[in-house]
Amino acid sequence: MQATTIIKNSLIVTPTGVVNGDLAIKDGKIAAIGELSEAAAEVIDAQGQLVLPGMVDAHVHINEPGRSDWEDYHTGSQALAAGGTTSMVVMPLNALPARTTAAEFTRHRAIAEGKSYIDFALYGGLVPGNQADIGPMADAGAAGFKAFMATTGSDEPGDFHNVDDYDLYRGMQAIAKTGLRLSLHAENAILTDRLAADEIAHQHTDIQAYIDSRPPMVEVEAVRRALYLAKQTGCKLHFVHLSTGEAVREVHRAQTEGQDVTCETCVHYLTLNTDDFKQIGPLAKCSPVLRTPAVQADLWQEVQADHVNTVTSDHSPAPAEMKANPNNNIFEVWGGISGAQNNLDVFYDVAVKSGRLNLQQFVQLIAAGPAQLFGLKDKGQLRVGADADIAFLDPNQSYTLRPEDLYYKNPISAYVGRQINCRVTRTLLRGKTIFELGKGFDEQPTGQFLHNHHAMGVAK
Ligand SMILES: NC(=O)NC(NC(N)=O)C(=O)[O-]
Ligand SMILES: [Zn+2]
Numbered sequence: 001m002q003a004t005t006i007i008k009n010s011l012i013v014t015p016t017g018v019v020n021g022d023l024a025i026k027d028g029k030i031a032a033i034g035e036l037s038e039a040a041a042e043v044i045d046a047q048g049q050l051v052l053p054g055m056v057d058a059h060v061h062i063n064e065p066g067r068s069d070w071e072d073y074h075t076g077s078q079a080l081a082a083g084g085t086t087s088m089v090v091m092p093l094n095a096l097p098a099r100t101t102a103a104e105f106t107r108h109r110a111i112a113e114g115k116s117y118i119d120f121a122l123y124g125g126l127v128p129g130n131q132a133d134i135g136p137m138a139d140a141g142a143a144g145f146k147a148f149m150a151t152t153g154s155d156e157p158g159d160f161h162n163v164d165d166y167d168l169y170r171g172m173q174a175i176a177k178t179g180l181r182l183s184l185h186a187e188n189a190i191l192t193d194r195l196a197a198d199e200i201a202h203q204h205t206d207i208q209a210y211i212d213s214r215p216p217m218v219e220v221e222a223v224r225r226a227l228y229l230a231k232q233t234g235c236k237l238h239f240v241h242l243s244t245g246e247a248v249r250e251v252h253r254a255q256t257e258g259q260d261v262t263c264e265t266c267v268h269y270l271t272l273n274t275d276d277f278k279q280i281g282p283l284a285k286c287s288p289v290l291r292t293p294a295v296q297a298d299l300w301q302e303v304q305a306d307h308v309n310t311v312t313s314d315h316s317p318a319p320a321e322m323k324a325n326p327n328n329n330i331f332e333v334w335g336g337i338s339g340a341q342n343n344l345d346v347f348y349d350v351a352v353k354s355g356r357l358n359l360q361q362f363v364q365l366i367a368a369g370p371a372q373l374f375g376l377k378d379k380g381q382l383r384v385g386a387d388a389d390i391a392f393l394d395p396n397q398s399y400t401l402r403p404e405d406l407y408y409k410n411p412i413s414a415y416v417g418r419q420i421n422c423r424v425t426r427t428l429l430r431g432k433t434i435f436e437l438g439k440g441f442d443e444q445p446t447g448q449f450l451h452n453h454h455a456m457g458v459a460k
């Protein structure tokens with residue numbers, strides 16, 4: 001074997017433990033791990049660095065086509081690459097038109113190919129009235145489907161609409177036939193909208209009013225309802241951005257009763273709480289809303305108990321003016337946190353450095369878990385035969401995040417000003433360095449479209 005690249009002197013985080021040694025890459029794949037003596041065209045000395053599987057961020061909003069001034073494939077994927085992410089699963093909404101037909105799916109895929117610096121899979125959307133588009137989107141290569149039980153917060157022509165219980169039920173019936181999973185934004189739409197209207201009617205438009213309009217029960221209720229409907233229809237479910245331990249326990253209970261259901265939480269629910277929201281302001285507005293320290297501690301317990309399948313960014317970018325709050329009305333501000341560039345470092349800091357998770361749990365949540373969930377073959381694990389998608393993390397560097405560090409289209413983030421006690425220094429995609437701290441990006445984007453290998457009809 002003549003390797004193309006050898007990474008020397010590293011701490012390699014494999015699925016079964018940490019290997020102190022070398023990693024050889026050939027033809028974009030991991031060829032060997034251990035004490036290696038052979039030569040290679042490229043030798044990377046990783047002394048002092050952790051060699052991790054590149055993150056698989058299973059929840060990213062990219063706004064191209066239609067809203068490229070919010071985030072496009074070029075900027076979004078560069079930010080992710082700089083943060084050590086090598087694959088993303090892209091949500092079907094906030095581009096215009098939203099991805100809710102096979103024709104749009106194919107068009108979006110073609111736009112991303114040639115622009116994305118990292119590999120990508122795409123969701124198809126379930127919206128009112130598009131049950132007939134579900135099968136064709138599965139055939140076009142959808143990673144899964146996404147629906148909103150809450151209202152989405154944007155309503156221009158071509159925008160994505162939430163489902164009511166009827167649309168959800170019919171959609172689940174259609175999705176069950178594809179073998180793919182339905183991912184849900186689970187919050188009760190009627191409760192959230194009317195609780196918000198009550199706050200506004202009382203001239204309560206500060207951050208506390210927004211927190212009060214989305215209590216934990218709106219999430220838990222929606223999770224319970226969706227679980228019941230999924231049981232009736234045999235549809236596989238995935239709950240995105242769960243923000244409460246109580247909701248995770250509902251999912252876990254359904255799993256123990258034999259339902260095929262999984263769940264996600266996000267870096268911000270594990271890092272920021274209601275006090276941080278008040279301090280940071282509108283940049284930290286998202287839905288579900290950030291939780292109290294007590295609810296956050298409960299969520300952490302569920303993560304530590306391995307009841308959560310993946311931790312993502314839910315990167316939901318917007319232009320700076322949509323995150324400003326000129327009328328002092330938090331309800332008017334865009335709901336979404338820009339955070340994808342700081343998935344790996346912020347989460348490593350709060351999870352591993354703080355002693356809450358071990359390295360095996362960490363890589364399971366950021367890489368192996370999401371790759372398995374979305375059938376991303378050969379992704380998410382440092383093992384022989386897998387794609388050489390690798391993030392180098394220096395656990396001994398500290399830095400304070402500045403706007404000029406960010407590669408987003410709009411360099412704003414809830415994490416600006418935060419001290420982060422580790423740093424991603426280099427990212428490899430299928431063996432090729434796509435980002436190096438201080439040097440920048442590879443000249444050409446080489447991200448490829450990823451199929452879900454759990455889909456019916458896709459060769460294993
Ligand atoms: N329209 C959105 O991008 N919404 C997102 N916004 C958040 N999370 O605040 C989401 O995932 O629900
Ligand atoms: Zn959502």
Ligand SMILES: [Zn+2]
Pocket residue numbers: 059061091314315316
């Ligand atoms: Zn989202």
